[in-house]
Amino acid sequence: MFKNEEMEINLGPQHPSTHGVLRVKLRLDGETITHCKPVIGYLHRGVEKICENQTFFQGQVWTDRMDYCSAVANNLGWAEANEKLFGITVPRRAQYIRTLLNEFNRLASHLIWLATHALDIGAMTVFLYAFREREDILDMNEAFCGSRLTTTAFRIGGLREDLPPGFEKMARKFLAKFPTCLEEYENLLSENRIWKKRTVGVAMLSAEDAIALGVTGPVLRAAGVPYDIRKAFPYAAYAEMDFEVPTQTAADTYARYLVRMAEMRQSARIIQQCLDGLPEGPVMAKIPKILKPEVNEVYHATEAPKGEIGYYLVGEKGSINPYRFHVRAPGFINLQSLPKMAEGGLIADIVAAIGTLDIVLGEIDR
Amino acid sequence: MTEPIIPQAPDVPEAPAGPYVYDYAASPQRQVVMPKTVPLPSYRTYLAEVQAAAEADEAKWKKMQADYETAKAKAEADGKDAPKPPVRPVPRKDDNDLKTPWPQEAKDADLLLLQELLGAKVEEIFEQAGELTCQLEKGALHEALLLCRDHEGLRYEMLADQSATHYPAAADFTYSVVYHLTSISRRKRLRLRILVPEGFVPESACSVYPSANWMEREIFDMLGISFANHPDMTRILCPDDWEGHALRKDYPVVGWGQRDIAFREDRGGMIERIALQKAGQLGINLKQPKAE
Numbered sequence: 173m174f175k176n177e178e179m180e181i182n183l184g185p186q187h188p189s190t191h192g193v194l195r196v197k198l199r200l201d202g203e204t205i206t207h208c209k210p211v212i213g214y215l216h217r218g219v220e221k222i223c224e225n226q227t228f229f230q231g232q233v234w235t236d237r238m239d240y241c242s243a244v245a246n247n248l249g250w251a252e253a254n255e256k257l258f259g260i261t262v263p264r265r266a267q268y269i270r271t272l273l274n275e276f277n278r279l280a281s282h283l284i285w286l287a288t289h290a291l292d293i294g295a296m297t298v299f300l301y302a303f304r305e306r307e308d309i310l311d312m313n314e315a316f317c318g319s320r321l322t323t324t325a326f327r328i329g330g331l332r333e334d335l336p337p338g339f340e341k342m343a344r345k346f347l348a349k350f351p352t353c354l355e356e357y358e359n360l361l362s363e364n365r366i367w368k369k370r371t372v373g374v375a376m377l378s379a380e381d382a383i384a385l386g387v388t389g390p391v392l393r394a395a396g397v398p399y400d401i402r403k404a405f406p407y408a409a410y411a412e413m414d415f416e417v418p419t420q421t422a423a424d425t426y427a428r429y430l431v432r433m434a435e436m437r438q439s440a441r442i443i444q445q446c447l448d449g450l451p452e453g454p455v456m457a458k459i460p461k462i463l464k465p466e467v468n469e470v471y472h473a474t475e476a477p478k479g480e481i482g483y484y485l486v487g488e489k490g491s492i493n494p495y496r497f498h499v500r501a502p503g504f505i506n507l508q509s510l511p512k513m514a515e516g517g518l519i520a521d522i523v524a525a526i527g528t529l530d531i532v533l534g535e536i537d538r
Numbered sequence: 539m540t541e542p543i544i545p546q547a548p549d550v551p552e553a554p555a556g557p558y559v560y561d562y563a564a565s566p567q568r569q570v571v572m573p574k575t576v577p578l579p580s581y582r583t584y585l586a587e588v589q590a591a592a593e594a595d596e597a598k599w600k601k602m603q604a605d606y607e608t609a610k611a612k613a614e615a616d617g618k619d620a621p622k623p624p625v626r627p628v629p630r631k632d633d634n635d636l637k638t639p640w641p642q643e644a645k646d647a648d649l650l651l652l653q654e655l656l657g658a659k660v661e662e663i664f665e666q667a668g669e670l671t672c673q674l675e676k677g678a679l680h681e682a683l684l685l686c687r688d689h690e691g692l693r694y695e696m697l698a699d700q701s702a703t704h705y706p707a708a709a710d711f712t713y714s715v716v717y718h719l720t721s722i723s724r725r726k727r728l729r730l731r732i733l734v735p736e737g738f739v740p741e742s743a744c745s746v747y748p749s750a751n752w753m754e755r756e757i758f759d760m761l762g763i764s765f766a767n768h769p770d771m772t773r774i775l776c777p778d779d780w781e782g783h784a785l786r787k788d789y790p791v792v793g794w795g796q797r798d799i800a801f802r803e804d805r806g807g808m809i810e811r812i813a814l815q816k817a818g819q820l821g822i823n824l825k826q827p828k829a830e
Contacts, residue, residue, distance in 0.1 A: 218784055222791070458634040471716075484718070495703070505752070508752050
């Protein structure tokens with residue numbers, strides 16, 4: 173009556189748990205995945221081509237639209253790559269404010285990861301709790317630059333404006349209540365029997381595989397490799413900050429959950445230090461109105477919430493556009509490891525594997 | 539027996555030869571301005587440029603002096619006052635925070651070690667903006683990647699990024715392919731670069747660094763460089779039947795047919811009329827004042 177053969181199914185492209193428009197071709201033996209192939213490109217807009225035909229100042233707007241959950245982190249990478257290309261020194265106050273906003277953005281991105289990942293696996297309540305705190309961070313974004321999601325927060329050479337009055341009060345109020353909120357999420361999940369059954373030992377990726385596949389960010393740190401660009405190649409004001417790089421050795425979905433929760437605590441620590449030690453001074457370097465580079469190529473990588481985001485820029489002498497602009501998107505490289513994680517596991521666990529990679533398709537397809 | 543009713547085909551004029559014609563001349567929106575320079579950073583080129591600029595400056599100064607001498611001799615012959623002696627122009631100093639990162643001579647131990655190990659296969663090593671660059675002969679790439687990963691003094695465990703650039707104005711190559719390696723244990727970054735001509739098939743890095751898989755597919759998709767011994771050399775971001783490679787410099791920015799469709803749909807100026815109406819509601823005068 174039933175044939176004993178492998179079945180092919182498509183997960184996506186319009187599946188709610190694929191975080192965008194991701195299509196995964198699966199071959200199943202019963203409920204076990206024997207073959208898995210991600211198919212991407214449904215959101216390809218040609219950001220690199222567009223940026224090559226716009227000026228250096230205009231390109232930043234496109235970095236918001238890549239990973240729309242962590243727009244500030246993308247802006248920071250773009251601004252710093254350009255500053256490296258032109259040799260601009262950014263004032264210290266601007267560095268601190270950038271660090272501050274970047275860490276707030278990391279919190280927002282991790283919160284949206286927690287919300288959607290838990291929702292995918294079946295824990296509905298955390299979604300509502302996490303979005304409550306994310307709302308406060310978006311309000312702070314709005315207070316700073318007038319926009320909530322696509323921030324375009326920084327300028328090449330510093331910031332457009334200083335922090336608005338009342339921002340520090342908002343930030344301190346948020347910091348005072350945030351540890352309690354983190355405990356709330358952990359009370360809901362950490363020792364939850366269903367959560368542990370869905371995550372412990374699921375979607376394993378060993379440290380050797382992760383390094384070979386170029387995986388960065390919390391996924392690599394959950395495999396026991398303490399590689400964080402904020403520590404390894406310090407940028408912005410991270411060299412002056414006192415924080416730890418949380419790691420786990422289990423290399424499964426639960427370990428990644430623990431790493432990200434610990435990272436949120438460290439982010440709150442960094443924000444506290446930024447607020448306490450905010451130096452006085454200007455927020456913008458003295459730069460010409462029109463930036464024209466010399467012949468130079470730079471690759472600047474920063475630690476986005478999802479992993480290493482790298483910008484490769486080639487400057488042409490006398491031109492106001494970048495000759496070549498390339499983004500090393502963390503999600504694009506991390507998604508390569510999905511077959512390694514999912515093959516041999518159950519079909520129900522691929523949703524956990526996609527969620528734990530924390531992908532945003534807008535950045536993968538660019 | 540009744541005749542079967544055959545529906546008459548409506549008398550529709552044939553659609554204009556589609557917007558999907560790859561014809562630059564037909565649409566001004568798709569005109570491509572080809573780059574005229576080759577912005578390939580290189581210490582050797584930089585030194586040559588600096589020397590040429592110094593020589594030009596010296597020649598200009600010599601000419602100014604010679605002009606002054608002739609003018610002086612002429613003035614003396616005519617019995618007039620002698621002209622002012624020339625002042626050597628000082629280069630203008632910009633009052634801003636820019637410090638252009640010029641290429642520097644390679645002093646880093648990794649670059650020197652690579653040059654020692656690979657010998658003549660290394661074409662050039664230099665540092666710029668704090669980044670190490672090693673340009674290799676295009677056939678020696680696989681060997682260099684293996685060395686970088688396995689050699690005790692290098693230990694670059696991760697291929698962080700791989701990318702390529704199109705240089706249509708260059709004489710003896712068309713693309714540069716760059717590999718950004720990261721050493722997690724030693725906290726270092728290194729850039730390997732090869733220059734390949736059109737049609738050359740470089741060796742894939744997949745066997746050394748499996749992370750190169752999708753990055754090489756992206757390069758193939760966007761620039762049309764295919765890699766040898768790659769497990770799956772297909773397009774990744776664009777559909778399989780896409781024509782052209784978008785990040786080449788001869789590829790237009792505006793997509794095929796975007797403009798043409800907008801004009802074809804706008805038969806009778808409907809869109810223009812709606813735009814004027816909306817603008818009128820908002821109190822904006824879109825109409826250009828007519829010349830009298």
